[in-house]
Structure formats: C-alpha cells, structure tokens
Amino acid sequence: MSKITNNIMVLDDDPFMLKLIAHMLESQGCTSVITCSNGYDALEVVDSPRARPDLIFLDLNLPGMDGMEFVRRLVEHNYDGSLVLMSGEDEHLLRASTKLVQVHKIPVLGSFPKPISMENLKMVLGIIAQYHQDHASGGNGTRVAEELRIALAEGGMINHYQPVVSLASGKVVAVEALARWRKASGELVLPYKFLGVAEAFGLIHDLARVLLTDALTQVRAWQDAGMPLHLTVNVSEYSVEALDFADVAAGLVAAAGVPPQNVVLEVAEGWLPMNDLRAPLETLTRLHLKRFRLALDEFGTGYSTVTQLRDLPFDQLKIDRSLVQRVATDAKIKAKYEACLSTARQLNVEVVAVGVDNIDDWRLLRLTGCDYAQGSFIAEPMPAEALPGWLRDWQSRINQEQDLFAGQGSGSFIH
Secondary structure, X not given: OOOEOOOEEEEOOOHHHHHHHHHHHHHOOEOOEEEEOOHHHHHHHHOOOOOOOOEEEEEOOOOOOOHHHHHHHHHHOOOOOEEEEEEOOOHHHHHHHHHHHHHOOOOEEEEEEOOOOHHHHHHHHXXXXXXXXXXXXXXXXXXXXXXXXXXXXXXXXXXXXEEEEEOOOOOEEEEEEEXXXXXXXXXXXXXXXXXXXXXXXXXXXXXXXXXXXXXHHHHHHHHXXXXXXXXXXXXXXXXXXXXXXXHHXXXXXXXXXXXXXXXXXXXXXXXXXXXOOHHHHHHHHHHHHOOOEEEEEEEOOOOOOHHHHHOOOOOEEEEOHHHOOOOOOOHHHHHHHHHHHHHHHHHOOEEEEEOOOOHHHHHHHHHOOOOEEEOOOOOOOEEHHHHHHHHHHHHHHHHHOHHHOOOOOOOOOOO
C-alpha cells in the first residue's frame, strides 16, 4: 500500500469518531494523522508550520466553536488546504454548508453523513493524492482545476462506454457513459481523481454538460450507423438541485437528435435527501415529463423505503455492485440482493445489476429474474471506437454459449 504523507487533521468532539476515522486513515497508508476535539486546539495546529494540515475532516456539530465558525477562522488564519465535511444532521445542512465553505474559497473534497464510510474515505484520499501533490510541487492549489478547465474547453473530457445487456436474451440494450479525462500525454484519469476538484471549484455543471453532449453525439452517430442503443448517464446531486437542469438536458437531446426516451439519467440513492424530497422531486418530475427515463443508481446502499420510492418517478433500480458481486456464493449478499429485487417488483420497475463479474453471479441473477446486467463478465468500459467490434464478438459469444441465454425473450429498455 502506498503511503500518503500529507498532514491530515480529524476535528470531532466525539472520542470514538476521532479514533475510528484516524484508524481508517492509517489503514489506508496515511502516515501523519492529527486528531482534535475542539476548534481552538485545531487552530493552534493550523498555525504550526510543521503540523499545518493539508486536509481537515471537519465535524460541523462542534460545541463552543461550531464548524461554520471554524471555517471562518480558517480564512482568517490563511488556511490553504481543503476540507471534508461531516455531520449527523440532515443532508440539506451538509449541502448548504458545502456551498458556504466554497464561498470562502476553501475547496471541499466531500461532504458526508456520519459515520463516513470507507468507500467515501478512499474516494477523498484518491483526490488528495493528486490535488495536494500538485500543491506540494509549487502550485497554488488551483493547478488541477485550471487543467480541468482547459480540458473542458479543448476536448480533453471524453466518455468510455460499458454495455448493458438483457439477462434474458443477451441482447445489448444500452451503454453507460463513464467519464474519463484524457491528458495531453495520453493518460486516462478516472473520475474519482477529478470529480471532487470539479465540485470544489464550481466546474461540475460544465463537466456534466460537456460529457452529456459528447455522449449524445456518439449515440446519434451509432443510431445513424444502424446501432440504435439507449444511453445511460450519471447525474450528480448538483444537477438534481439545479432548477434549470431539466431544460438544459432537453435542449441537449433536441440538438443531438436523440429521443429523450432513449436516455436514462441515473441518480445515486445516497444523493437523495429522503427526509425532504421537494427540490429533487421537482427536477425529477420535470425530467420525467420531458420523457427522459430515470434510474436510481447504487440502490441498496442507502435507506430508501418502498413508500418513499413510490413518490419518485424512477423507471429502473440499479442494484449496487456490493450487492451483486459474489451474490451466488455469499448468503448475506444474496439476501440483500433479493430484498432489493423484491422492492423493485413492488414498484413495478426494471432492475439492472451492476458489477456482474463472473458466470456464477450471471446465472443466479438470470434465475431470479433480474432484467439487465453490466460488468466485466460482459465487458469493461471501452472507447467509442471499440464498441462495434465488441458487439460482433459479443454476438459470436452468444451463439457459442447458448446455455447462458436460451429460452427467454429479447430484452428491451422500453416498457
């Protein structure tokens, strides 16, 4: 495991949380982790040249000096690192706090409910590994963001595509567009290394527009070449919160000549504030009225109930890979998967299993009546130019392995 030598502070008044997050960071190779239980002690560390943190995990619910006051003090102390916000309060407070911190020009690499998960922590560390490496090499902390702006303007942001197939027939029904940053050197940078920077520096809306435009242009080219594939695209919480997103998306599909009903917009379950759905419900409803199809992504990782989901206009549930991988051999994973499948059936929506990596999982998903699958058993994400050749190879595979697909229907993303 590679070491992460950046100074990292954890600021939380809960001793258990301090120990837990510090242990998680150290298990991921972080060699310099400082813990503080109040803002006053933390500011003393910020003023220490040797211990000054590059990244602070900040609990917003601090006694005495609360998280927002601490942020204001950081500005006064000329803090030039970044923050990860944590809170046991609702997601509206987290989002509002994130925007307030960004007003102070302090990058926010993530905002998460407590306790922070290992997956989210790893994502943050992936960002800081690149972000602060740039800072330490003499930059002013904005070099990555500036490179990202240039990439957005000059065609450096592209999509790779991962097929989605019918478990019943093997028919390829869609492709999911997955963002990549193609640098001048030819290196491809994965999203976890730049999405946090895009969010922190206000580039997330431009990124969404560029990537959606690219994907729609490609789908239209495939459509004209006789490959009428549906498109699935991830939509961030920032897009769901933007009141004009539905109109922007409708304008882009109209300009590309792609029917909106051929586009599935995916929203991660964890991004929806289930305690107050008014803002996202307006955007989702408007998208539905404009004939886009909607999917709840990473399903099974949040706390949605059937009652809550009945109020949302989703057409699909995409079961998270953590509940799909090893589903054929792990009884606990299988039980959780079956609960997700049961929820989808109660809601009368389609089900997509993400992360299908082997034949045993494929067969169990098919046996239990799951509708669609994507994962390395089918194909890894690929550049657009590789898809036609892969489609020919996939058809040959279907013909040769008929036991995987025999005796079922054709498969379709259309109700």
